[in-house]
Amino acid sequence: MDSGDGKEEEEKEKEKLCRRCKASYAPSTNTRLSCRFHPSFFICRRHDDQKRYYELRDGDPPYAAKFYDCCGAEDPDAAGCTTDFHVSYDDDV
Numbered sequence: 001m002d003s004g005d006g007k008e009e010e011e012k013e014k015e016k017l018c019r020r021c022k023a024s025y026a027p028s029t030n031t032r033l034s035c036r037f038h039p040s041f042f043i044c045r046r047h048d049d050q051k052r053y054y055e056l057r058d059g060d061p062p063y064a065a066k067f068y069d070c071c072g073a074e075d076p077d078a079a080g081c082t083t084d085f086h087v088s089y090d091d092d093v
């Protein structure tokens with residue numbers, strides 16, 4: 001009887017998906033420099049004395065209002081300013 005090709009149970013290393021940078025990686029190659037990310041969020045400009053975000057108004061240059069809170073990068077696609085280990089969805093952090 002041939003039960004067909006079901007699951008492969010090889011010793012192959014399973015790639016994981018990083019929940020921070022969304023890259024897939026092999027755990028054995030995961031180093032402190034593997035994951036590039038921004039530790040903080042991309043935000044809109046916030047009020048000077050209250051930590052409240054507000055919308056852009058006419059005439060506000062877009063680059064002045066939106067940036068990463070960690071490093072000030074104004075491009076949402078800017079490369080991360082910090083590196084660390086990748087963090088898979090299986091890991092508790």
Ligand SMILES: [Zn+2]
Nearest residue numbers: 018021035086
């Ligand atoms: Zn990562």
Ligand SMILES: [Zn+2]
Nearest residue numbers: 038070071081
């Ligand atoms: Zn950053």
